[in-house]
Amino acid sequence: MTTGTLALIIATLLITQAAALLLTGYYRRWQKHKAEPGQVAPPLTAPPSSRAELLRPGGEQTWSGFREFEVQRRVYEDGDRQICSFYLAPVDGRPLPPFQPGQFLTFRLSVEGPGGGQTLTRCYSLSDRPRSDCYRVSIKRVPGSTGAEGLPPGRSSNYFHDHVEPGSRLQVKAPAGQFHLDQESDRPLVLVGGGIGITPMLSMLEHLLETGSRRETWLFYGVRNGVEMVMQPRLQQLAEQHPYFHLYSCFSQPLESDRPGIDYQHRGRVDIDLLRNTLPMAGYQFYLCGPQPMMQSLVPDLEALGIHPADIHYEAFGPASIPGKKPHAPAQQADSDIAFEVRFSKSGRRVTWQPGAGSLLELAEAEGIEVDSGCRAGSCGVCQTRLESGEVGYDTPPDADIESGHCLLCKSKPKGDLVLQL
Template sequence: MLTQKTKDIVKATAPVLAEHGYDIIKCFYKRMFEAHPELKNVFNMAHQERGEQQQALARAVYAYAENIEDPSSLMAVLNNIANKHASLGVKPEQYPIVGEHLLAAIREVLGSAATEEIISAWAQAYGNLADVLMGMESALYEGSAGQDGGWTGWRTFVVREKRPESGVITSFVLEPADGKPVANFKPGQYTSIAVDVPALGLQQIRQYSLSDMPNGRSYRISVKRESGDTQPPGYVSNLLHDHVNVGDEVKLATPYGSFHIDVNATTPIVLISGGVGLTPMISMLKTALQAPPRKVVFAHGARNSAVHAMRDKLREAAKTYENLELFVFYDQPLPEDVQGRDYDHAGLVDVKQIEKSILLPDADYYICGPIPFMRMQHDALKNLGVHESRIHYEVFGPDLFAE
């Protein structure tokens, strides 16, 4: 239990850490990777190159300090972090390593301003946060190991099918090499895949949403090739597209994630996705259309038909199920794309255009896509009067959504 004095020191120094947050976190990662290079196998090195991980962690530290009087207000955020950690296989013994180098980085960047009293207060605050996360992660690990088909750590899977879904997205159907059942998952959750990346000389781990409904036998992931036009190319996505084929083996973690639908509910759901953000929505959609049937509205945005994954199957589903209403937005339609056949609206997804269809009693709203897209949809829903508690979102990569 933190004393009030410790809380006061943390709150008082939070603005200083926010001002120097990026430099502190950059220093932290540098120190930690030099002392423990094996941890590069756990962290996303592409996000390191782009500085996204540093930004996300700096914001998380500041948010914790700002809410230290009542950390319960951060439980949703901590739950997301715990799920991500569990998918990476984070271990309790790694927390002291992070704490050691985080405090050392604060000392190094702040210099004489980082008094022993300040360092002591932040050490206690970090220890308290670590205890909370370790408790949450332990419960997740126990739950995974205890369910039918569940496991902890890494399990070997075999690629049984590799299927292009569009010009940039490919699906992989993965079955366990031991032939035993796999754990069920909540529609919207993700799995982690671990592969060796020769270009880095490291193992790298990525999370990919499960893009089919649970079946107890296999998992499907649908991966967008990150070409690197405006940033470093995706190490893992390109490796999967170019070098992982049917019959190859990969390692998977048990599914985790707090972004999912309630499979027992019967209230309406509204799915809003952009680009590869449709992958968790497909799992949600297919499950929601089964018993008990629910009203589903699905609004999806893509540049055009060339990159619109699973478009034919979505159109077919809209014709088959009376409880599904589908809206497709193309912001860069091709000359051969026909409005009314290939897409419904030109431009970015605009919920205002379809508000009569999406403003449903007791509906929940799920958003997934690029961060600017999600911000826009979140704000648009709020402007239409949707309560914050009804809006759910999934971020691919470090959570930079909140500013």
């Protein structure tokens, strides 16, 4: 063989190897793209920003107040088209800060109603794992009721379903909330989602599985039937792919087309007997989110079973009282002599607050006083109320900015007698 032929062979081999490397790279990127159907390309028009107030030392970016987002796409997630996911990318095109799976976004909407325009503030849980290009929320349409009560349809949820389209712009506060996965722990997990309460669980689950967590994870998902189930194919796919994840779908009123053992694992609601009979009940951390009756029975039942309260995390999407933790539960012995008078100046009511009464929001609700609330976690600012006299305290500093002379009812407790403008 001549030197020239040898050189030709070596050159051909080198070119083939380079081409193979390039093709493998493209193939992997294509596979990754396929596996992440929710991924949204960053807007091409994204202007580079130099606003330093958005930067954290670690390079992550967060924001205070409201930031403008554009809806990239929307996807119905259930057979009845009552739950719709919205994928949101920031208009400024800068990367999104990570969030804790389980947290929520707060939206400010300008909505036209029969009585004219109004501004609504509503919270929606992030339903996907953290990613730097977009957020996802999944919103259930709240219908009106026709019975004796004749309640009107939910304003925000119907606005999202009927008017928010790809290209719509929305004002959004940064992810917040204390109900989120304990990422430091490697303890096994039980996630319980009832109805639309599945959304924070989806985020936790997607995050755990994406990061290759080996934590044993059970998802108990309660709905009436398969038509109501959100993201059924995705959940079943995850259950098939991950040996540490166990999906337990519970249908209280299965349809004839729902196949036992395939579409659902349990006929009935998620209750303590189901958990006790299915789980070894050793060392689990519990995360629950669902309708009031589910929470009202499960939380005390878990405690009665000996689960430490610190291992039971729960969130309600509206006013929810849990027996044993409800506003007028008896005060603990050590606090029994603490009592302050709270006066609601507009309604002219006076009540006594004791430590067992919880937050001022819970106290007002227990008295039947109408109060606006959103997150119930000190983040959205909706429950801000004028404090005419007295002082309040917060167990943990709230995220929302509080105007001087005001307090956030959902997070505050009196430090002495006080008067609220309610």
